[in-house]
Structures are given as C-alpha cells and as structure tokens.
Amino acid sequence: MARYLISFNDGAMDHIPAEDFPDVGKAAHAVTQEAVTAGVWVYGGGLERQQASIVATDGTVTDGPFPETREVIGGLTVIDVPTREEALEWAAKIAVACRCAQEVRELMPDPETDAMLREAASRG
Template sequence: MTRYLISFDDGAMDHIPAEDMPDVGKAAHAVVQEAVNAGVWVFGTGLERQRASIVATDGTVTDGPYPETKEVIGGFVVLDVASREEALAWAAKIALSCRCAQEVREIMPDPETEAMLREAGRRR
C-alpha cells in the first residue's frame, strides 16, 4: 500500500454559503466514514486559517505564512491505498463532498523511519 496526501487550499471553500456548511460537513464526514470502513484512512483534518509560524534553521520564529505566499493548505487527508488511481477516486469523493478541488500527492516512503517505528512498537 502507498500513502497519499489529498489536500485543498485555504480559502477553497469560501464560495460555500454559511448555511450550506452543515451539509458540507455531513457529506465530508460520510466520506471519512467510508474511508475508515474501507481501511484506508490514516489521518486528516482542517488547518487553522493563517495560524502558521515559520521556524528558520537558526531557530528564529516568524509568524507566517509569508505574505507573498499565494496558496496555503486549508486541510488534508492521508490515505493508504493500493494505487494512484484509487487515491484519485478518493480525491474525487472528497472534492464532491467538500465542494472544492483536491490536490493528490504520493508520500515518499522512508524505510529508515519505518524501521524506527517498528522498533518503537508502532506500525505504519
């Protein structure tokens, strides 16, 4: 199985009227439940709008994101699926439920980190 990050930009749901948000929430949670039932759900959540901090290599902390940043992640899901095609199919379900486009990226496996997790008694 391969993990995929499915995400959308902050502000991508701004077109949705406030009175429609409960229905969007129900639809999104139905897709989450479907992914949980299918055994592919790893993690997912929305992110606080514009509540980022940038930590430099010297440890300096700056409130962010940078003003020139045009797009910031507004929410994401991590799924563990058999193929890119399956990830794209889940992204289509998420896009429909959230009423906004989704970006799909394969998460690169890291065998050394996986070995550390196994040694610590955690499973991927």
C-alpha cells in the same frame, strides 16, 4: 501501499453558503468513515485560518507565510492505498463532499520511520 496527501487550498470552500456547512460536514464525515472502514485512512483535518509561524534552521521564529506565498493548505487527508488511481478516486469523493477541488500528491516513502513505528506499536 503508498501514502498520498489529498489537500485543498485555504479559501477553496469560501463559495459555500454558511447554511450549507452542516451538510458539507456530514458529507465529509461520511467519506472519512468510508475511508476508515476501507482501511485506507491515515489522517485528516482542516487548518485554522491563522498566520503560520516559520521556524528557521537556526531556531529563529518569524510570522508567515511569506508574502510571496499565494496559496496555503486549508485542509488535508492522508490515505494509504496501492495505486495513484485509487488515490484519485478517494480525492474525487472528498471533492464532492467538500465541494472543492483537491490536489493529490504521493508522499515519499520512509522505510526507516515505518520500521520505528512498527517496533513502537509492537511494544504496545
């Protein structure tokens, strides 16, 4: 199985009238429940509209994102599925529910971290 990040840009849902947001929320929660039931859900959520903080390698904290950044993530979902095609199918469901296009990217596998998580889970 591979993990995929499905995301949309901040502002991608700005075209939705305020009175439609309860329906969008219900649709998004329905897709989330479907993914949980299917056993592919890892994590998801929206990001607050606020200025990000950038932490440099020396620990210096500055406000961001940088002015040259044109797009920032507004919401994300992480799923664990066997193929890219299945990830695209879930992204299509999310796009319909959220009424905005979704970007799909495969996350790089990290067997060492996965082993640490399995070990921690087995210790309970």
